[in-house]
Each structure stands twice: as C-alpha cells, then as structure tokens.
Amino acid sequence: MQKNLVIVESPAKAKTIEKFLGKDYKVLSSYGHIRDLKTKQFSIDIEHNYAPQYEIPADKKKLVSELKAESKNAEMVWLASDEDREGEAISWHLYEVLGLKPETTRRIVFHEITKTAILHAIETPRSIDMNLVNAQQARRVLDRIVGFQLSPILWRKVKPALSAGRVQSVAVRLIVEREREIQDFVSEAAYRVTANFILPDGKTILKAELNRRLKTKEEAQAFLEACQHATFTIDDISKKPVRKSPAPPFTTSTLQQEAARKLGYSVSQTMMIAQRLYESGLITYMRTDSFNLSDLALGTTKEAILESYGEKYYKFRQYHTKSKGAQEAHEAIRPTYIAKAEIDGTAQERKLYDLIRKRTIACQMADAELERTTISVDISGQKEKFVATGEVVVFDGFLQVYHESTDDDQEKEQGNTLLPAVHLQDALQLKEATATERFTQRPPRYTEATLVRRLEELGIGRPSTYAPTIQTIQNREYVVKGDKEGTERAFTILTLNKKGIQESSKTEMVGADRNKLMPTDIGIVVNDFLMEYFQLVMDYNFTAKVEKEFDAIAEGEENWTKVIDNFYKVFHPIVEQTSAIRTEHKVGERQLGIDPKSGKPVFVKIGRFGPVAQIGESNPDKDNEKPQFATLLKGQSIETITLEEALKLFELPRTVGEYEGKVVVAAIGRFGPFIRHDGKFVSIPKDKNPISITLDEAIELIQQKRAKDENRFIKKFEEEPELEILNGRYGPYIAYKGKNYRIPKTGYTPAEMTLDDCMKLIKEADQKPATKKRVTRKKAE
C-alpha cells in the first residue's frame, strides 16, 4: 500500500515535487479542473437555489478513475492544488468525486515550488475552505448565466453561433470604442521649432527646441522673422540627477507585452514557448499574476549579480502586486536556475528564456543614475526660450542588463545625447532655425498585447485566459488582426538661415498600422446591441464589482447563492424584455435609400454569412417575392457604405467583356472576388475589385492563371484518370480522389514517378491516422 498520494494541478509540477518528497510520496496531477458544468446545457437549477449540475468531461473520465484507484490505495491523500479560488474548487471537486474521507485527507498549499516550502506545507495542513469554494461556484455560475443567456439572444437577433460573455464582450467593447475614437479624432497642427546654434568657439553646434509650439503658420513666420534680428544668450544651465528603477519581474501579462514588443511574438506564441520552457524545468509557472520571488530565487539572483557585476550593482527589492483581483497562487515568472545563462532549445525558446532571465536579474539590481542637463537659451525680445536637454548615464545599474520597451517608440528624439560644454551668458549665433508643422496623433489601435494589458488593468480575465480570449473574439469575427493603409498628408516647413526664410512642403504617411486589432461590422453591431440593453454586464467595472462580492463570499460574509440571486433578479428580466422585443428589422440594419430601378428600399445588415446589402423584402403574399442580396466588399462597412456603393454591388455578377469569343464575368464568391471565363475561375487580387476591373486587367489575370496551371500539371496516368501529379504552392503533390498527398523531397523525381510509386505513397499516408498538426520540436537541437 502506497503511504501518501499528493495531487497537484500540473504534471510538470508533480514531477518536481516528487523529487523533493522522496519515495513515501506518490505525486499525481489533476490536469486542472476534473469536473465542470455540463457543456451543452445550462446546468443551473434556477428554481432550486441555483444548484449547479456538474459532470466529469469525457476526456477526464480515465484520469478520474485512475486517481480514484490510487487514492483508495493510499493511507493519506494530500490535496495540493493552487492556493486560489479555482485551486480550492479543484480540491473540493477531487474530494467529492474521489469519495475521500476527512480523516485520510489533508489540504495543503504552497506558492513556491521549493523543498522548504513543500515540507512546511506538509507540516501545516488545513481543511478545504468551503467559503473559497463557494466563491468559485459563484464565479462559475455567474459566467454561465451571462454567457448562456446572452448568446442565444444574439443568435436570434444578429447571427447564429455568436457569443457574449463577461470577459469577451468587454474586450470587444474596448476595440470598438477605440476605433470610434480614431474615427472621430481630429488632428491639430502646430509648429515645432528647432534651432542649431554655433557656440562662441565658432564651430561647435548646439541643437535646441523652442519650449512652446506655435499654433499657426503666421505665428511661426512671425517668430522666425523676429529671430532674424534677435540675439541669443545662454541664460540658464541646470543639472539634475535622475534615477531609474528596474521593472518588476514578469507576470503573464507583462511577459506577453515585452515578448510582443521586443521579439514580435503573438500572445499565444509567447504562451506556447513559455509552456515548453516550463515543461523542460527551465522557468517557473508561466500563468501567474504575482510579482513574488521565493527566498531561494532572491538568494541565487543576488549571488549571480555579485559574481557578474559586483556589490555596487546589487539591490534587494520586493515587489507587490498592484493589479486588481490578483490571486497570487504562484511566483513571478523567472528562471528556475538563474545561474544558467544559456539553454538548449529553439531560437525562439532561447530568446524568451534570455528575456525572462535578464528581467529577473535586473529587478534585483541597483537603480541607474543619470544626469539630465538642461540648457536654456534666451531670445532677445521674446518670452519663449530655446531649450536643449541631454542625458548622461553616471551609473548604469540595472540598465547594463535590461531595458524595458515602451509602446510608443515615436518620441525617441529627445534625451540620451551628450551636450557640448557651455557657459552662462555665452552668446550664440543662430545657424539655422526650422519650424515644422506637426500634428497631434490619433489614439493607437490595440495590439494583442496592449489589449491584454488593458484587460488586466480593469481586472478582467485571468492569466490562463488572456490568450484564449483574444482567440475567441477573432474566431467569432468580432475583431480582425490586420493592417491598415495610411494616407498621405502634406506638412509645411519654414526654414530660416543665411538666405532668409523659405517655405517648403513635404508629405508623410499617417495612420498606417500593422497587426492591429480592428472591429468588424459584426463586432460593432453586437457591441452596440449589448451596450444598449446590457450596460450592466458591459460596464468596465462589472467584473471589479462582482469580484468584490466573490471576495465577501470567500471571507464568509456573504452567501453565494444570495449573491447570484441578487444578480439574476436584475439580469434575467432584461433578458426577458430584450427577447420579447419584436422588431421589424434586424439589429444593426440600416436603410440607405430607395433603388431607383425598382423603387424598393435598399438595406445593409448582418446576414447569415456576414454583412450584406439587400433590395426589397421577401413577401409571401406577393407571388413569393424574394429580395436581392449582395455581399459587401472587403473594406466596406455597413456603418459607412453609401447607397451608390451598395447599388454598384448589385451589378455583380458583371459582364466585363469578351475574350477569345467567350464572356468574361466578374463576381464575388464564397472565397472572395473572382473572374469567370470559359468555365474557369480566377481570383481577383486584393488591389483590384470586381466592380471596377477592366477587360484588359481581367485578361491579364486569366493569362497568369493559365501559365500557373500549365506549370501546375506534371503527370497523369492512363490507367488511373483520377490520379494526377501536380505542382502546388508547397511543392509537388499527388491529387487522388479528392485528397492530396505530399511527395517526399528525397527519393522521388515527380516527373518520373510510376503509378506504383504513387499508390505506395497514398497507401502509406492513408494508413497513418488523421494528420497531426503539431510539430515535433525536440529534434531541432
């Protein structure tokens, strides 16, 4: 009989702990929750005090029976799931499902995985905290009520298979509102004046900027004119020490942000790479909201700093979590062995590890000390001053290791420059002054990482859900991650030099964006609808408010079903009322005007397959009259499309002309705009559209496609007409009975293959079960 069974949440953790505890302890993992509300049903009994109906998901059945057998076989079962709401609930579900007994069950917690912490935990067991469990049940039930009562309303009023929830709907709201701010943004111009002065030595240049921006061109002109006759004198030199402190160690969200800025990883990429580092035992757990470092980690980090940089560079620091609703079940993300500077692994893994290691080291290092010098230049007859600032690093401190990035890298011009030696009352000679028209910047669109940061600030979502939430709002097509083309803008420059004042004009690109989150029509319509009726849930403070209630439940001050009841009494009537509203028109529908041809109204709305324009309505009384539909083009929006643009869409499919005696037709299909000619299809590239494409352009596309097709075909066999060897985007392949088979790069020359060769490859491929998308990575080292 096994003496002790310990159950933790993660298998990697189980492995580590087993080493610490020795052979009297068997450590297994629950792989997270083992029981949840049924997936397909509401599973909350409203009539009976919101009793949840739990089930063990199919993919957990085997694991649960294994755990059950092992627990029956153990003298003592130690429930060691995380020390937070979810962790407590996991322990409780285990207790219930495994049929454990109080006298042979202990609940233990530790928030760092070190031998001392674990041994201490074993010595100080407690029992399951039902208040904390109930706080989790309240959280779970509330999320289910919101999600499963709101989503069906969207199916009826907007489009099937949509979803809404406490977290995702607010994430979409942030993006929609930011886009509106951008639309409404009016940039203001002002003139920024810079000058190059010659110092009394006759050669050294001092660059300075006017301490005020000038509102108009006239003002800038007048100022430069005044400068022509002015004298310039240094009237103040000030030196000020500046200290900079390192950033705290990584949590999930800050890791995601820095990896995005410094390494260009998406949020989910970062998490996948971090997961591998964790599984290899190289870093601590990657889903955490805690800044805490274990004493062991603090100690080894100190040693590493003393050894590599010396005493002067070390400073003990402890960081305290600031984010709302943080549960601090784990440590911050750090290397398990800080002394390990290099790891084996892919380039991505090495880079992320290096980032984590440097950040961890830097957070225990001394402040950087800088000296900021400000030189002020007086302009005779003017109240403005020219100002030059320079920054010199006196002591680099943590900067030697790590420099945190910022999101707006545009304002990099100032600072970091060494200024020339100057003296008070030095008279300067103006070499050149330039007034450049600058515009205020619109707010930035969210990236995945900045959205995560905003959600965390609002206390919405958890480290384990940031990446999945971003995936969900894109899967539902509420939001797309994409690029936006910029527009050209002209700006004026006034230059004053020996020759006097000249005016010139330049252009710059503005508003271009890459890889940013933008709302779709569906996202906007759903958001506006939810904002109109469900302010309650859409409120940025909703999560923070309910978190307070959950905390009260956890403290034993509130009954969880009472909290849910209070919410339901307000929420459910709105669901009822909203469902009862019978509207003539769909949510988000907009009438553009009247079709001059038929005299019928023209609408745009969200249709079964996304945004569409529609002329007329179905009318069963009138001969079963059917409306006409046309899909909106990419880049068009139901918010902004005009009647004229919409009517153009109905000209599709459109006959473009004739080529080789056959008609050329342009239309939009399931996969975007295309050209049809002689029974063949050619996709229309992004930079053209089916409404405006000319016959010449279409012919060119047809010819390109023919050339490609010719290149595509490699070989065919008479005996087996269904089999073809073709050239694809990813090299030669075999097409056979609707399936494609890759030809290995080595061992075959496609053009010389026999039918037997082909059949052999097909057989081999078919014998393997459905192809795995996962890439094996261990071999790459």
Place this chain on the structure above:
DNA sequence: CAGTGAGCGAGCTTCCGCTTGACTT
C-alpha cells in the same frame, strides 16, 4: 496549407477558468 466559386426559413451554436491531451514501437 494545395482547390473551392451560395445565398439569407431548418440546425445547432454559447460562457470563464483550471490544465495538457498524443497513432505505433
């Protein structure tokens, strides 16, 4: 991953948090 090329009244969809699933030998 490879080509595909409607139609808007028939078919089930959905939440948020925990955690990694593995075909054979």
